[in-house]
Amino acid sequence: MDRRPSKTPGFWESTVGKKTVMAVSGLVMLLYLVVHMLGNLKIFFGTDEFNGYAHWLRTVGEPFMHYEWTLWLVRIVLVLAVVAHAVSAYQLSRRDINARPTKYVHKRKRASYATRTMRWGGIILGLFIVWHLLDLTTLTVNEHAVHGEAYQNVVATFSTWYGNVIYIVAMVALGFHVRHGFWSAAQTLGVGSAARDRALKTAANGLALLLTVGFVSVPVAVMTGVVS
Amino acid sequence: MKLTLRVWRQRNADADGAMSTYEVDGISSDMSFLEMLDTLNEELILRGEDPVAFDHDCREGICGACSLVINGDAHGPERTTTCQLHMRSFRDGDTIDIEPWRAAAFPVVKDLVVDRSAFDRIIQAGGYVSAPTGSAPEAHATPVPKPDADYAFEHAECIGCGACVAACPNGSAMLFTSAKVNHLNVLPQGAPERETRVLDMVGQMDAEGFGGCTLTGECATACPKGIPLPSIAAMNKEWLRANRKVSRG
Incomplete structure (x- = not known):
């Protein structure tokens, strides 16, 4: 062990440390989203199966876990991940903007669309999470709003034009965010290399497409009457 | 070649800077970008004006002294250093924007020179x-x-x-x-x-x-x-x- 009186800043003080926090919290949320998306597809198997699945989510881990304990554990981890992700993003963004106080006179388009929209995309997703919780968790803004009737609540949401617009815009933003975010997380965690670059980019694009198509299939199914 | 240059001019670190426009004529396509700037500076000196300050040293692409953001690209359109960039990368009548490196950690010393x-x-x-x-x-x-x-x-x-x-x-x-x-x-x-x-x-x-x-x-x-x-x-x-x-x- 190398021990020294160091002036080197700690993990969280470093830009690389903050990026690591952002990468790990992002991957936690990404893992959750894949499971969430697959669970959503149960809506194609009818009211009973979907509502049964929604109820099962509250009983996961019983009898070791009490009713809803597992669900609350997941919620706590997710809130921590969202906060860690947002705080590191905010602090790094402020630093990045301050590092270029004078802009170039000759402007040109830099980097890909997904890369340029990470910050605004993240803000859109943050706002969407608030709307989504009010809509389908607390049911505050839901048109049906009956606890235990998840299927009917989802159909109610996607029977309104604004419900569809908000959801689809957010899911497209999610796709772009994951496209650059997953690959970036790999670089930040030191997994990226020239040899793995193509595989990581393919995985990032695949995940982004899978999530967006999977999530958007539900409102499209309600709009087209496949789910009603 | 006849070119219009828009160059960042800044008297010193504390002064406000701005883009100034210059016309240069008689530029050969075999000149390096820095030789083109030398031509401009010779004219400016003859006119009694302050020449444009820019960093340069070996002019062989190995020392790292030259800089310049040319039309929004660091070291210009080719993948090389500014000293190894040649005027054949531009066309007669082009307008070229020349700016210093822009970063809080690289304060401008004068014109195109940064610390x-x-x-x-x-x-x-x-x-x-x-x-x-x-x-x-x-x-x-x-x-x-x-x-x-x-x-x-x-x-x-x-x-x-x-x-x-x-x-x-x-x-x-x-x-x-x-x-x-x-x-x-x-x-x-x-x-x-x-x-x-x-x-x-x-x-x-x-x-x-x-x-x-x-x-x-x-x-x-x-x-x-x-x-x-x-x-x-x-x-x-x-x-x-x-x-x-x-x-x-």
Whole structure:
């Protein structure tokens, strides 16, 4: 062990440390989203199966876990991940903007669309999470709003034009965010290399497409009457 | 060739700057970009005006002194240094915008000259190896595997010009720092300071006010020496490893 009186800043003080926090919290949320998306597809198997699945989510881990304990554990981890992700993003963004106080006179388009929209995309997703919780968790803004009737609540949401617009815009933003975010997380965690670059980019694009198509299939199914 | 130049003019570090427009005529397509600027400066001197200040030294593409953001690109449209950029990359009648490197950590000294001492301080923080002085050691005493030697050399090509910082939308110095860290960390000569090097150099990089990396890849595209983008991932790996190894007393 190398021990020294160091002036080197700690993990969280470093830009690389903050990026690591952002990468790990992002991957936690990404893992959750894949499971969430697959669970959503149960809506194609009818009211009973979907509502049964929604109820099962509250009983996961019983009898070791009490009713809803597992669900609350997941919620706590997710809130921590969202906060860690947002705080590191905010602090790094402020630093990045301050590092270029004078802009170039000759402007040109830099980097890909997904890369340029990470910050605004993240803000859109943050706002969407608030709307989504009010809509389908607390049911505050839901048109049906009956606890235990998840299927009917989802159909109610996607029977309104604004419900569809908000959801689809957010899911497209999610796709772009994951496209650059997953690959970036790999670089930040030191997994990226020239040899793995193509595989990581393919995985990032695949995940982004899978999530967006999977999530958007539900409102499209309600709009087209496949789910009603 | 006849060209219209829009050049950033700034009297000193504290003065406000602005783009000034100049016409230059009689430019040969075989001239380097710096020779074109020399032509402009000769005219300005004859007219009794202050010549445009810009950094240059070897003019062979190996010293890292020249800079210039040309039409929004660090070192201009070709993947080389400004001194090795030739006027055949432009057309007669073109308007060319010439600006200094833009970063909080690279303050403008005058016109197109910026202070890049921040890079020197990053090097001082850990970009060296502790070697005993005296007679040169036997060359074969420390064997280096060929792939490691190639990897070190690829990163040793960095000339510290700062194009990566200039091109990065965040004014980040991650590509420069990673080139220097990877160059020494892969070699047995760099092994004794492997952990402290990466921690101290990244620490100094942050202290200088450079931005963070958002992996846009602009740095590696602008780099005249072709330092690859995965260098940043390799340095991140070294940094995370060093954090596990080093206990902070």
